[in-house]
Amino acid sequence: MASLTPRNNTTPSPTAAPLAVECRGxxxxxxxxxxxxxxxxxxxxxxxxxxxxxxxxxxxxxxxxLIQILAAMLDAxxxxxTVFGTTITAISAVARTQFRQRMIGFCFQQYQLIPTLxxxxxxxxxxxxxxxxxxxxxxxxxxxxxxxGLGDRTASRPNQLSGGQQQRVAIARAVVHEPRLVVCDExxxxxxxxxxxxxxxxxxxxxxxxDRCVIIVTxxxxxxxxxxxxxxxxxxxxxxxERTGALIHSTRSxxxxxxxxxxxx
Ligand SMILES: Nc1ncnc2c1ncn2[C@@H]1O[C@H](COP(=O)(O)OP(=O)(O)OP(=O)(O)O)[C@@H](O)[C@H]1O
Numbered sequence: 001m002a003s004l005t006p007r008n009n010t011t012p013s014p015t016a017a018p019l020a021v022e023c024r025g026x027x028x029x030x031x032x033x034x035x036x037x038x039x040x041x042x043x044x045x046x047x048x049x050x051x052x053x054x055x056x057x058x059x060x061x062x063x064x065x066l067i068q069i070l071a072a073m074l075d076a077x078x079x080x081x082t083v084f085g086t087t088i089t090a091i092s093a094v095a096r097t098q099f100r101q102r103m104i105g106f107c108f109q110q111y112q113l114i115p116t117l118x119x120x121x122x123x124x125x126x127x128x129x130x131x132x133x134x135x136x137x138x139x140x141x142x143x144x145x146x147x148x149g150l151g152d153r154t155a156s157r158p159n160q161l162s163g164g165q166q167q168r169v170a171i172a173r174a175v176v177h178e179p180r181l182v183v184c185d186e187x188x189x190x191x192x193x194x195x196x197x198x199x200x201x202x203x204x205x206x207x208x209x210x211d212r213c214v215i216i217v218t219x220x221x222x223x224x225x226x227x228x229x230x231x232x233x234x235x236x237x238x239x240x241x242e243r244t245g246a247l248i249h250s251t252r253s254x255x256x257x258x259x260x261x262x263x264x265x
Contacts, residue, residue: 020083020181022047022080022081023044023046024044024080024081027077040066042237043079043236045238047215049180049213051229053227057233061234067217070181086103105126106185107182107187118155118156119156119158119169119172120145120155121138123145127177140176150165162195167195179212180212181212182213183216184217185217186220187199189220203226
C-alpha cells in the first residue's frame with residue numbers, strides 16, 4: 001500500500017541514510033527571442049546516499065537541466081541545492097568548479113570521449129584535471145578500465161570500441177577520481193539490451209556505496225528495475241517519488257500516481 005507524506009516533508013528520519021542531494025525551490029529558465037522561457041519551476045527533491053535514483057519524465061520537462069544543476073555544471077536562477085553537505089547554489093563559481101572536479105562524476109549520453117586519446121587517457125582526464133601526473137593518472141585509469149572489464153582495450157581509441165565499450169570508458173572516466181555523486185544522462189539509450197544490463201550492473205557494483213549516490217536520467221524502461229528510487233518529473237517539477245514500489249510523495253491524484261507506477265514497471 002502506498003504511503004503518502006506531505007510533498008515538502010523532505011526531512012530525513014533519525015534512522016534515514018544521510019542525504020546526498022537536497023533541492024528546494026530550484027528554478028531555471030533560458031533566454032529566447034521572446035524572453036526568458038521557464039524550464040525548472042520549483043524543484044524540491046531529497047535523495048539519500050547509497051542509492052541509484054532514476055529521473056523520469058517526458059521529453060523537454062527539464063531532466064537534463066536539473067541534473068546539470070545538481071552536477072554543478074549549470075547555475076540555478078533561484079532556490080537552494082545542497083550536495084553532500086555543500087550548498088552549491090551559495091558558493092562562488094570558482095568554489096563550485098573545484099567542488100565539481102572533486103565530488104562529481106558525469107556520464108554523457110553520447111559518451112563524449114576524445115577521439116585522439118586512448119581509452120586509458122580518456123578515463124584519466126578527471127585525474128589530470130586534478131593535477132595528478134600523467135603516468136600515475138593513466139595507470140589508475142587502466143586499473144579502473146580493468147575493473148570494468150576493459151583491461152585488454154586500454155590502448156584502443158574510441159572508434160575502435162563498440163558502443164557498450166565506449167560507455168564503459170565513459171563510466172571509468174566518471175568514477176576514476178572517486179566522486180561521491182555520479183550523474184548519468186541516458187547511459188543505456190544507445191545500447192542493446194545485453195550491453196545496457198551490463199552497464200547497469202557495473203554501475204551498481206562499482207559505484208553504489210553507502211556514502212555515494214548515482215542519479216540516472218532515462219527513458220529506457222528496460223533498466224528501471226535497477227532503481228532504488230524513481231523520481232517523476234513533469235513541466236519542470238518533481239511530481240512523484242517512489243521507492244521500491246512505495247509512493248513517498250506525490251503532487252498528483254492517486255489515480256495518476258498509480259498509472260505512472262504501472263507505466264513505469
Ligand atoms: N541551453 C539551452 N538554451 C535554451 N533552451 C534550452 C537549453 N537547454 C535546454 N533548453 C530547453 O529547456 C527545456 C528542457 O530541456 P531538457 O534538456 O532539460 O529536457 P529533458 O527533460 O532532459 O528532455 P529530453 O528527455 O528530451 O532529453 C527544453 O525545452 C529545451 O529546449
